[in-house]
Amino acid sequence: MLTYLTQRLLYVLPVVILVSFVTFVLFFMVVPPEIMARRHLSAKAPTQEDLQNWLQQHGYDKPLCVNLQKDSHGKRHPLDTQFVRHMRSVVTFDLGKSDQTGEAISSILKRRMGPSLMLTVPAFILALFIDLSLSLLVAYYRGTYADRWALLGCVLLMSVPFLVYIIVGQWLISLQLRLFPLSGWEGGFHAAKFLYLPIVLSVVSGIGGSVRFYRTLMLEETSRDYVRTARAKGMGETRILFRDVLKNAMIPILTSAVMAIPFLFLGSLLLENFFGIPGLGSLTIDAINASDFAVLRAMVFVGALLYVLGLLLTDVSYTLVDPRVRFEGTPLNRMVLPVAVSTAAVFGFGALARGAVQFGERAQSLGQSIQRPWIAQNVFVCVLTVAAGVAVWSAMRRPHWQEAWRRVKQVPLAVVALLVVCLYGALGLSDSLSWKDSRGDLRPLSLLDRAFHPARERTYSAPFATHEIGERDPQRLQHGRHYLGTDSTGEDVLYQSVKGVRTALIIGLFTTLLVIPLAIVMGLCAGYYRGWVDDTIQFLYTMLNSIPDILLLVALMMILGRGLPQVCFALAITSWVGLCRLLRGETLKLRELDYVQAGRALGLSDLRILWQHILPNVMHVVVIAFVLRFSGLVMSEVILSYLGIGVTPGTASWGTMIDGARLELARDPTIWWNLTGAFTFMFVLVLAFNFFGDTLRDALDPRLRER
Structure with missing residues (x-):
C-alpha cells in the first residue's frame, strides 16, 4: 500500500503539469492574448x-511555448x-492576479471558499x-407496494432538470409563499436564511438518481449466497442489511461519494449564480463571462489537485471496506511507461482534434456549396435507422435477449414506456427527413413541418386564448387558438x-x-489487468x-463552434470517466x-473471461448508467x-425554451406555458426512458429476478 500511495503521489506532478499545459494551450487557442487585451480595454x-x-x-507578451x-x-x-512563467507560478503556488x-x-x-463550503x-x-437510508429501506x-411507489417517486424526481428545480423553487417558495429570500447573502449566522432553499433544492434534486x-x-448484494446463508441461520433482515449488505456494497458507493468530497470546495455553479451566493461557483461563471483566463487557469489547477486527492481517498477506502482488493503498486521504474503512453495519447488526440476541426470547416464550406445538402442528411438518417434496426434484430436472435424481452413484456407499464419512446423516435425521425419543393424555398421543410406548422402570431397569447396578451389594447389572434399558447415572437409553443x-x-x-463502448473497454481492462x-x-x-x-465544455464549444455535433462530441469527452471508474x-x-x-485455472483466454463472465455481471451497471x-x-x-454554449440560435430545443x-x-x-410545454415534453421522454430502462435492467440481471 505504501508503494502504491507513493506512486500516486508522484503521479500528481506530471498530471498537474500536463493538465495545466493542455488547458493553457486550449484557452489561448480560443482567445489569443491580443484579442483578450482588446476585450479588457475596449471601453478605453x-x-x-x-x-x-x-x-x-x-505576462502575455511572450511566445506561447518556445x-x-x-x-x-x-x-x-x-x-x-x-x-x-505560468508553471513557475504554479509550482510556487503563486496563482497570480485576476486579468479583470x-x-x-x-x-x-x-x-469565496467559505460561502461555497457553507452550501x-x-x-x-x-x-x-x-439517499443511503432510503435505499436500504x-x-x-x-x-412490496412501498418499493414500487418509492421507485416511481425516484424516477419522477430524476426526470426533472436541475434548472427547473431552481426556477420553480424560487418562483413558488420565494415569490409566491415568501418563505425564504429569493437571493442575496449576509455573513455569519445570517447566511442561514439564504442557504435553506438552495440546500433543500440540492438534496431533493439528487434523491431520485442516487436512491435508484x-x-x-x-438488491444485487441481497441476492448473493452469504445473504441466503445468514437468513437460513435466523439473522434478522435489519442486521443483514446494515452489517453485511451495506459493507459489501460500499465500493461503488465510495467511488461516487468519496470522489465528491474534494470538489465541495469548488461550490455549485448554478445554485450560487441563481441565489447570489458569492462562492467559487459564481466566481467561475463570472470568469467565463469576463474572459478572465487567469482565474480560470487557477480554478483548473485547484481542481486538478482536488481530483488527485479524491482518487487517493477512493482507492484507500477500497481496501478498508473490502480486504480482497489489494494494490501492490507498480514499481517506480515502470511509472515512465504509463506517463509516456498517456502523454502521447493526449497529444495524438489533440492533433486529431485539430485536424477534425479543420476538416469540419472545410466540410461546412463544401456543404454550403452543395445545391441540395438535405439529400446527404436524409441518406445519413436512413442509414442510421437501418443500422439501429439491424442491431435490434441481431440482439433479439440471442436467447439471453429473448428471455429479457419476455420478462419486459410481462410489465405493461414498461411496454407503454417503450411505445412512448418509439413515438418520440418517430417524431424525431420525421423532423430529420426534409426537402425543398422548389429552388425559391428559403429552407427545406421536414415531414413534421409539412404535417404540423401553425401560423405565427405577433406576440404572447395564453393557451386556448382568442386574444393576445397586451398591456392596453390586446388584439384578436389572427390564426385562431393555440393549444399551448405562443411565445414573445408569436411562435406556437406546442410546435416548438x-x-x-x-x-x-x-x-x-x-x-x-x-x-x-469507450467506458466499457477502459473500465474492464483497467480493473482486470491492473x-x-x-x-x-487511470x-x-x-x-x-x-x-x-x-x-x-466552454473551451471545446468555443473552439468547435456551436451546433449539435459539437455538443455531442464535447459532452462525450467529459462523460465517460464516471462509468469507467464504476x-x-x-x-x-x-x-x-x-x-x-x-x-x-481452466486456461480460458482473458478475452473470453472478460466477454463471457465479467461483462454479463456488470451489464446491470451499464444499463442503469446508460439510462442515467x-x-x-x-x-x-x-x-x-x-x-x-448550447445549440446554435434558431435550432429548436427544450433548453432554449426553458432558459428563456x-x-x-x-x-x-x-x-x-413556455416552461410548461418544454418541461412536459422533456419530462415524459425522460420518465418513459427511465422506467423502461429499469425494467430492462432487472430482466438482464438474473440475480434480481423474482424466484
Whole structure:
C-alpha cells in the first residue's frame, strides 16, 4: 500500500503539469492574448501601445511555448515563454492576479471558499444520509407496494432538470409563499436564511438518481449466497442489511461519494449564480463571462489537485471496506511507461482534434456549396435507422435477449414506456427527413413541418386564448387558438416543443453511444489487468477529469463552434470517466471471485473471461448508467443553453425554451406555458426512458429476478 500511495503521489506532478499545459494551450487557442487585451480595454479605445503595455503587465507578451526571439545581446532564451512563467507560478503556488480586477487570485479563493463550503458541505452530508437510508429501506421492502411507489417517486424526481428545480423553487417558495429570500447573502449566522432553499433544492434534486442507483447495488448484494446463508441461520433482515449488505456494497458507493468530497470546495455553479451566493461557483461563471483566463487557469489547477486527492481517498477506502482488493503498486521504474503512453495519447488526440476541426470547416464550406445538402442528411438518417434496426434484430436472435424481452413484456407499464419512446423516435425521425419543393424555398421543410406548422402570431397569447396578451389594447389572434399558447415572437409553443424532440434525441442517444463502448473497454481492462494498464488508464482519466467539466465544455464549444455535433462530441469527452471508474471498481471485485479464478485455472483466454463472465455481471451497471447518462445528457442541454454554449440560435430545443422562460415567470401576468410545454415534453421522454430502462435492467440481471 505504501508503494502504491507513493506512486500516486508522484503521479500528481506530471498530471498537474500536463493538465495545466493542455488547458493553457486550449484557452489561448480560443482567445489569443491580443484579442483578450482588446476585450479588457475596449471601453478605453486602446492604442497599440496600450495593448502592448497590458500584455506586458499580465505576462502575455511572450511566445506561447518556445521563444526563438533574440534579446538585445543577440542571445535566445527559448524557455522565456508564457507557459514556463505560468508553471513557475504554479509550482510556487503563486496563482497570480485576476486579468479583470488585478486582485490576487489566492485572496479571491480564500474569500469565496467559505460561502461555497457553507452550501455544499451540509447539502452533501444530508443528501448522503437520506439517499443511503432510503435505499436500504427500499431494499428491505423489495417487491412490496412501498418499493414500487418509492421507485416511481425516484424516477419522477430524476426526470426533472436541475434548472427547473431552481426556477420553480424560487418562483413558488420565494415569490409566491415568501418563505425564504429569493437571493442575496449576509455573513455569519445570517447566511442561514439564504442557504435553506438552495440546500433543500440540492438534496431533493439528487434523491431520485442516487436512491435508484444505491437500490440497484443493495438488491444485487441481497441476492448473493452469504445473504441466503445468514437468513437460513435466523439473522434478522435489519442486521443483514446494515452489517453485511451495506459493507459489501460500499465500493461503488465510495467511488461516487468519496470522489465528491474534494470538489465541495469548488461550490455549485448554478445554485450560487441563481441565489447570489458569492462562492467559487459564481466566481467561475463570472470568469467565463469576463474572459478572465487567469482565474480560470487557477480554478483548473485547484481542481486538478482536488481530483488527485479524491482518487487517493477512493482507492484507500477500497481496501478498508473490502480486504480482497489489494494494490501492490507498480514499481517506480515502470511509472515512465504509463506517463509516456498517456502523454502521447493526449497529444495524438489533440492533433486529431485539430485536424477534425479543420476538416469540419472545410466540410461546412463544401456543404454550403452543395445545391441540395438535405439529400446527404436524409441518406445519413436512413442509414442510421437501418443500422439501429439491424442491431435490434441481431440482439433479439440471442436467447439471453429473448428471455429479457419476455420478462419486459410481462410489465405493461414498461411496454407503454417503450411505445412512448418509439413515438418520440418517430417524431424525431420525421423532423430529420426534409426537402425543398422548389429552388425559391428559403429552407427545406421536414415531414413534421409539412404535417404540423401553425401560423405565427405577433406576440404572447395564453393557451386556448382568442386574444393576445397586451398591456392596453390586446388584439384578436389572427390564426385562431393555440393549444399551448405562443411565445414573445408569436411562435406556437406546442410546435416548438415538438421540434425540440429531434435535438434531445440527438444529444442523448449519440453522446451515450459514444460514451458507453469507450467506458466499457477502459473500465474492464483497467480493473482486470491492473499493473501498467490500470496505471495508464487511470492517468488518462485523472488528467481528463482534473479539468472541471464546465471549463472543458466552454473551451471545446468555443473552439468547435456551436451546433449539435459539437455538443455531442464535447459532452462525450467529459462523460465517460464516471462509468469507467464504476466498471473498474466492479471488475476489481469480480476478478477475485471463484468463477473467474476457475476460468483462469481452466486456461480460458482473458478475452473470453472478460466477454463471457465479467461483462454479463456488470451489464446491470451499464444499463442503469446508460439510462442515467441519457437522461442526464438530455437535461444537460438546458444548462448548456443557460451558459450560452448550447445549440446554435434558431435550432429548436427544450433548453432554449426553458432558459428563456425563467424570466417570464416574474412577469404580470405570469407567462408559464413556455416552461410548461418544454418541461412536459422533456419530462415524459425522460420518465418513459427511465422506467423502461429499469425494467430492462432487472430482466438482464438474473440475480434480481423474482424466484
